[in-house]
Amino acid sequence: MTIRILVADDQALIRGGLVALFTAVPGIEVVGEAGDGAEAVELATRTRPDLIFMDIRMPVLDGIAAARTIFATDLEPRPKIVVLTTFDLDEYVYAALGEGASGFLLKDTAPERILAAVHTTMAGDMLITPSITQRLIEHSSRHHRVSVVGQPQLTSLTGRELEVLRLVGMGLSNEEIARRLVLSAETVKTHVKHVMAKLGLNSRAQAVVIAYETGLVVPGTAEQS
Structure with missing residues (x-):
C-alpha cells in the first residue's frame, strides 16, 4: 500500500x-x-494524505492551528500528523501533541530515521522519545491531575481496554503489549483503536496523557511491569 504524504514547512x-x-x-x-499552515489545510482537504509532516512555526496559520483545523474536518480516514521543530524543548510541541499529533521530529533528524518514522507513525505507535514523553506527562500532570475514581470517560472501557490503555501509558508498543498480555499484535491494535474511539482521541500520545491524568499510570512507574 502506498503511503501518501503532505509536507508543510515554510x-x-x-x-x-x-x-x-x-x-x-x-x-x-x-x-x-505547503509553505504555510493555511495552504496545508487546503491541500490536506483536497489531497487527503495519510500522513502530514507539519512545521510548527509557519506564517498565516501555525502548525498547531492547522492541525486543529484538519482534525476538525470530516476527513476519513483522519490523517496522522508529525510535527517538525528545531528544538526539542519547543513549548509548542506540547500543544501540538495535545491537539492530536502522533509525534514530532527534530529538523536535523537523519534521513534514515525520518523514513523509519513514517512507518512507525503509520503503524500507530508514538513518535516521541522517552524523555519528551516524560516531560509531556509531567507538564500535563501539573495542570490536570485528577483521580481515576469517578472519571466518566473511562467507564465506557472494558477491563481489557483499561489494561491496554495502562500499558500504552507506560510507553509500550503494540508488540510489547501483545507479549505482556499474550495476545496477537493485531488484537492489541484493535483494542487500541476501540480505546481511541471511545475516548475521542486523535493520537497515541493523547492516550498516554489520559492514562496519567486519570491515575491509571502513576508518574515514576512507567517502566515497571
Whole structure:
C-alpha cells in the first residue's frame, strides 16, 4: 500500500529536502507541499494524505492551528500528523501533541530515521522519545491531575481496554503489549483503536496523557511491569 504524504514547512530548503527524500522511496507518494499552515489545510482537504509532516512555526496559520483545523474536518480516514521543530524543548510541541499529533521530529533528524518514522507513525505507535514523553506527562500532570475514581470517560472501557490503555501509558508498543498480555499484535491494535474511539482521541500520545491524568499510570512507574 502506498503511503501518501503532505509536507508543510515554510523553509523551502527543509521542505524540498523532505520531498526529495520521500519521492525517492518506493511505496511513498508526496501528494503536496505547503509553505504555510493555511495552504496545508487546503491541500490536506483536497489531497487527503495519510500522513502530514507539519512545521510548527509557519506564517498565516501555525502548525498547531492547522492541525486543529484538519482534525476538525470530516476527513476519513483522519490523517496522522508529525510535527517538525528545531528544538526539542519547543513549548509548542506540547500543544501540538495535545491537539492530536502522533509525534514530532527534530529538523536535523537523519534521513534514515525520518523514513523509519513514517512507518512507525503509520503503524500507530508514538513518535516521541522517552524523555519528551516524560516531560509531556509531567507538564500535563501539573495542570490536570485528577483521580481515576469517578472519571466518566473511562467507564465506557472494558477491563481489557483499561489494561491496554495502562500499558500504552507506560510507553509500550503494540508488540510489547501483545507479549505482556499474550495476545496477537493485531488484537492489541484493535483494542487500541476501540480505546481511541471511545475516548475521542486523535493520537497515541493523547492516550498516554489520559492514562496519567486519570491515575491509571502513576508518574515514576512507567517502566515497571
